[in-house]
Amino acid sequence: xxxxTCGHTTPDSDSIxxxxxxxxxxxxxxxxxxxxxxxxxxxxxxxxxxxxxxxxPLLKTKFAGCELFIADYSDRGLAPADIDEATIVGIxxxxxxxxxxxxxxxxxxxxxxxxxxxxxxxxxxxHKVEIPANIAGIMMCAILSDTVIFKSPTCTQxxxxxxxxxxxxCGIEDFGALGMEMFTIKSQxxxxxxxxxxLRDYKPFDMHGTAVGIxxxxxxxxxxxxxxxxxxxxxxxxxxxxxxxxxxxxxxxDIMKEGSEILVASSDKSIFEKAFDITLENNKIWMPGxxxxxxxxxxxxxxxFK
Ligand code: MG
Ligand code: MG
Ligand code: MG
Numbered sequence: 001x002x003x004x005t006c007g008h009t010t011p012d013s014d015s016i017x018x019x020x021x022x023x024x025x026x027x028x029x030x031x032x033x034x035x036x037x038x039x040x041x042x043x044x045x046x047x048x049x050x051x052x053x054x055x056x057p058l059l060k061t062k063f064a065g066c067e068l069f070i071a072d073y074s075d076r077g078l079a080p081a082d083i084d085e086a087t088i089v090g091i092x093x094x095x096x097x098x099x100x101x102x103x104x105x106x107x108x109x110x111x112x113x114x115x116x117x118x119x120x121x122x123x124x125x126x127h128k129v130e131i132p133a134n135i136a137g138i139m140m141c142a143i144l145s146d147t148v149i150f151k152s153p154t155c156t157q158x159x160x161x162x163x164x165x166x167x168x169x170c171g172i173e174d175f176g177a178l179g180m181e182m183f184t185i186k187s188q189x190x191x192x193x194x195x196x197x198x199l200r201d202y203k204p205f206d207m208h209g210t211a212v213g214i215x216x217x218x219x220x221x222x223x224x225x226x227x228x229x230x231x232x233x234x235x236x237x238x239x240x241x242x243x244x245x246x247x248x249x250x251x252x253x254d255i256m257k258e259g260s261e262i263l264v265a266s267s268d269k270s271i272f273e274k275a276f277d278i279t280l281e282n283n284k285i286w287m288p289g290x291x292x293x294x295x296x297x298x299x300x301x302x303x304x305f306k
Contacts, residue, residue: 001032001066002032002034002067002305003026003032003033003034003067003068003069003089003090004029004033004034004035004036004060004063004066004067004068004069005018005019005020005022005023005026005034005035005036005057005068005071005223006019006035006036006038006060006068006069006070006071006080007037007038007055007070007071007072007073007116008018008038008064008072008073008078008079008203009038009039009073009078009079009080009137010038010039010200010201010202010203011037011038011039011040011041011043011045012042012043012044012072012139012145012146012201013042013048013142013145013146013182014071014072014115014116014117014142014145014146014286015037015038015045015059015071015072015073015116016037016041016045016048016049016056016142017045017048017117017138017139017141018072018092018120018139018140018142019029019035019036019057019071020035020054020057020135020138021035021120021131021135021138021142022035022069022071022092022120022140023057023115023128024119024135025070025123025124025129026235028099028127028129029127029129033057033064033069034058034084035057036057036058036059036060036154037056037057037058037060038059038060038061038080039059039061039280041056042183042200042201042202042283043146043186043187043188044059044182044183044185044186046295047181047182047185048137048138048141048142048145048182049138049263051137051141052134052135052137052138052141052170053134054138055132055133056166061080061081061084062080062082062296063080063083063085063287064082065081065085065086067086067087067089068080068083068085068086068087068088068089069088069089069090069091069092069107069215070088070091070092070094071091071092071116071120072092072093072094072111072116073093073094073095073096073098073271074091074095074097074098074099074100075099075100075205075206076094076098076099076100076204076206077098077180077203077204077205077206078098078203078204079100082280083100087102087104088100088102088106089106089107090106090107090108090109091106091107091108091109091110091111091117092110092116092120092123093110093116093119094110094112094113094114094115094116094118094146094148095294096121096294096298098105098117098137098208099206101302109122109123111158112150112156112159113145113156113158113159114143114146114147114154114155114156114159115142115145115147115159115162116142117139117140117142117146118143118156118158118159118161118162119140119142120139121139122158122163123265128297131166131169133169133170133171134170136166136167136169136170136174137166137170139162139166140162140163140166140167140170140172140175140178140298141178141179141182142168143159143162143163144175144178144179144182144241145179145182146159146161147159148183148218148253148291149162149179149180149183149255151255151258151290151291152291152292152295153218153292153295153296154292154294154295157164160167160193160230161231162226163175164279169221176185177305178196178263180220182285183192183218183219183220183255184220185225186217186219187219187221189217189224189225189228189278190291192296193237194228194235195233195239197215197217197228197232198215198235198236198239199215200217201202201215201216201218202214202215203215203293204243204245205298205302207301207302207304207305208302208305208306209305210246210247211246212245212246212247212248212301212305213239213240213241213242213243213245213248213249214248214249214250214251214293214297214298215248215249216249216250216251216252216253216260216293216302217250217251217253217290218253218255219252219254219255220254220255220256221251222252222254222257222258222261223280225284226302229284229293232250232263233263233265233282233283233284234246236248236249236250236265237265238262239265240265240266240267242281245248246267246268246271246305247264247265247266247267247268247269247271247272247301248264248265248266249262249263249264249265249272249297250262250263251290251293251297255291258288258289258291259286259287259288259289260287260290260291261284261285261286261287262284262285262287262290262297263283263284264280264283264284265283266283266284271284271301271302271304271305272301275300275301275302275303275304275305276301
C-alpha cells in the first residue's frame with residue numbers, strides 16, 4: 001500500500017515541499033509514496049513549484065483506510081477530519097508536540113528547528129540518499145520561508161547549514177535574493193478578499209478546551225495593510241463568531257522592521273492582554289521583535305487559557 005506524505009490544512013510552503021521531498025525520499029528507499037496536500041496552494045508556494053518545475057501534489061482530504069506520513073504538524077486540528085480511520089506511519093515536524101495519538105508504533109522525526117524540510121534533509125543524510133537539484137531547490141525555499149530568511153527566532157544553525165548545502169546542490173548561490181523574491185510575492189495582496197487573506201496562513205488551536213484561531217501574514221512592508229486594517233478587524237470578529245472561537249488573532253508581520261502588529265477579536269480580550277502583559281488599543285498592538293506564531297505567540301497565549 002502506498003504511503004501518502006501530507007502536511008497540514010491550509011498548507012504553507014513547508015507543508016507542500018515536505019510532502020514532495022519526503023515522498024521522493026520514501027520512494028528512493030523502497031517505500032512507495034504519493035505526495036498529497038489538504039488544500040489550495042498559496043501564491044508563494046505556487047512560485048516555488050513553478051521555479052523548480054513541480055506540479056502540485058495530489059489534492060486529498062479523505063484518508064480513511066490509508067497509510068499516512070504526516071509533515072509539519074502533529075495537532076488534530078490541522079489533520080484530515082477522518083484521521084482516526086487512517087494509519088499514521090510517521091511524523092516529521094518542528095512544532096510543539098500536538099494531540100494526535102496512534103494505535104500502532106510509528107516513526108517520529110520531531111526536532112526543535114526552524115522548518116520541517118531541515119529535518120527531511122537530515123532524513124536524506126541518514127538514509128544516504130542523494131537529493132536531486134530540483135528537490136533541493138524546493139527544500140531550500142521552504143526553509144527560507146519558515147525561518148523568514150533566518151530572521152525568525154525559530155531559526156537554528158541546522159537550518160542555516162541545510163540551506164547552504166541545498167543551495168550548492170540546486171546551484172542557487174544567492175539564496176537571500178531568492179528569499180526576498182518569495183517574500184515580495186507573499187506581500188502582494190491585490191485582488192484577494194479580506195477573508196481569504198485572514199485564512200491564507202490560518203491555524204485553529206484547542207487551548208485547554210478553548211477554541212482559538214490565529215492567522216499570520218508576513219510582508220516586506222506593513223504599509224500594504226494600511227487601507228485594510230478596519231476590514232480585517234471587522235471580519236476577524238465575524239470569523240470568531242461563525243466558528244465559535246473565544247479569540248481570533250491576525251498577526252501582521254513586517255519582516256524588514258522585524259515585528260508584528262497583532263489584531264485581536266475576543267469574547268474576553270483581558271486573556272490576551274494578561275498573556276503578553278500588554279494593553280490592546282483599538283483591539284490591536286505592535287509587538288517589536290515578534291516574528292513567530294509558534295515561538296512568540298502560542299507559548300504565551302496557550303497557558304493563559306489554563
Ligand atoms: Mg507549516
Ligand atoms: Mg513548517
Ligand atoms: Mg510560517
